[in-house]
Amino acid sequence: MTAFQRPAGLVADGIAGLKTQVALQKADISEWREASEQPGWLVLVEGELGVRGGAGAANNPRVVKLFADAGFSCIKQDSVAWCAAAVGGMLKQAGHKPSGSLAARSYEGWSVGLKEPALGAVATKKRGNSSWLGHVGFIVGANSRQIFLLDGNQGDAWSVAAFPRKELTAFRWPTDVPLPAPHTLPQTIAGARSGVSEA
Numbered sequence: 001m002t003a004f005q006r007p008a009g010l011v012a013d014g015i016a017g018l019k020t021q022v023a024l025q026k027a028d029i030s031e032w033r034e035a036s037e038q039p040g041w042l043v044l045v046e047g048e049l050g051v052r053g054g055a056g057a058a059n060n061p062r063v064v065k066l067f068a069d070a071g072f073s074c075i076k077q078d079s080v081a082w083c084a085a086a087v088g089g090m091l092k093q094a095g096h097k098p099s100g101s102l103a104a105r106s107y108e109g110w111s112v113g114l115k116e117p118a119l120g121a122v123a124t125k126k127r128g129n130s131s132w133l134g135h136v137g138f139i140v141g142a143n144s145r146q147i148f149l150l151d152g153n154q155g156d157a158w159s160v161a162a163f164p165r166k167e168l169t170a171f172r173w174p175t176d177v178p179l180p181a182p183h184t185l186p187q188t189i190a191g192a193r194s195g196v197s198e199a
Helices: 018-026 042-047 061-069 083-093 102-108
Strands: 122-126 134-142 145-150 159-163 168-175
Touching: 042 083, 042 134, 042 145, 061 083, 083 102, 083 134, 083 145, 102 122, 102 134, 102 168, 122 145, 134 159
Parallel strands: none
Antiparallel strands: 122 134, 122 168, 134 145, 145 159
């Protein structure tokens, strides 16, 4: 909402008040694209960096809460693969509909497809030669060889990790958010891990 309000000369408070509603009715937003600022869900995700699954039989309540936020409150153990719960939980907290599945590759068909990676876009990747095993996370950087994902369950923690671009299967964007404006992503991320377990 604020991305619409700013260029329209309105107070960018994110509230669809009377003036914003009137401006929206007059505006052609069919090709509306958001400025290349961080989407709300990515701001939430950055606050989770470093949060780990519980050691041994212990369960980290912050990780378990992701399952509930993603619509799976029956799961009470963080030993269950949680990358899709991390993505779904953060999308839900930011007010967007997740895929409704704990299968990472369920996000391949979720929402709107993008041809190129974008900051905050959801990316899916294959794992091995399996047609269904995979991983999912939020894009925070890309170059010609690698995509940098910020997500949970990368080495059993919220972290930034680099994956070979050839393993990525889809770039997706929420349908209820304007498409991201073309912009350059960071080509390298300091401290990004590689070769992490995504299981």
